[in-house]
Amino acid sequence: MTHRTTSTFRRPVPVAVATGVLGLLALGICAAVSFTWIDDLPEQVAVHWGPEGADRFASPTSAILGPLALGAVLTLGFAVMTALVGQSSSTRRISGGLTVGMPVFMGVLTVSTIWAQQAVDEPSTSDISQLAMGAVGAGLLTGVLVAVALPGDEARPATAEVAADAPRLTLPDDTRAVWVQHAQGGPGLTVGLVAAASIIVLAILTELWFMLLLALVLGLALVAMMAWVVRVDASGLHVRSVAGFPRTHVPADEVERAGVVEVAPMREFGGWGWRVGRGGRVGVVVRNGEGLLVERSGGRSIVVTVDDAATGAALLNTMSDRARGTR
Secondary structure: OOOOOOOOOOOOHHHHHHHHHHHHHHHHHHHHHHHOOHHHOOOOEEEEEEOOEEEEEEOHHHHHHHHHHHHHHHHHHHHHHHHHHOOOHHHHHHHHHHHHHHHHHHHHHHHHHHHHOOOOOOHHHOOOHHHHHHHHHHHHHHHHHHHHHOOOOOOOOOOOOOOOOOOOOOOOOOOOOOEEEEEEOOHHHHHHHHHHHHHHHHHHHHOOOOHHHHHHHHHHHHHHHHEEEEEEEOOEEEEEEOOOOOEEEEEHHHEEEEEEEEEOHHHHHOOOEEEEOHHHOEEEEOOOEEEEEEEEHHHEEEEEEOOOHHHHHHHHHHHHHHHHOOO
């Protein structure tokens, strides 16, 4: 009888705490820098900009503490998410990058807007377009650097054989086999393209040119999240964005079972792209329908919506048998 490994990895609390502390530290530094200029600010500073320029104002203290408090809430939220669903290194890297990158964006934006309004008699004349673009860039760069710096998963081979009732391919022992499919498109891509086009049109109509950077970021995110290459070979399962990142690898000796499931991205994962579902399950989901489900050691799992999932699952189970030397 085959027994599955049901123990789970320790929650990635150290990563959550470390990235959370870094995020809060970044906000604290930005607050300290901003308050050094408070005596040089007008009684009311701009905190919101519309098509005609600044249209909402607040006291300098509120202008500093308001966005930084929001940044702190977001930082803690992403840190908690990292702790709860970060069993996989790929998930930890994405959520950890957000935990630090988001507060850097909020902090740099706050510092920039406060700096720009020193000794200004009329705050409504200030222009933050370039400052906002710089803040977005700083947040993105920080998030990427943190994601790259976080360690991957330690090797943890499964302690039991692949489930006996899992599908297999009949292959001679010395035969090499590779299965490759592409997963792309779907409703998420359509929604994203409409959103990007809307941002571009809005930027042109309002002449808020920094919004073009937001459209570019959204476009890059669509490329990264809505087009994937899925590969099964002797080393296991490889899932890679056509942009090169995110990517993940499930070693063949960690596979406990691979099979086919029906996937409903909105119900199970709350959307499309690289997602995290209940229990920390990683989802690379671009559409409803057939998906490849891989259950691995430590109670982890990943599901990928891809065509011909049955062949991929059968080959992966076969390669996992070979990795254990059982077939």
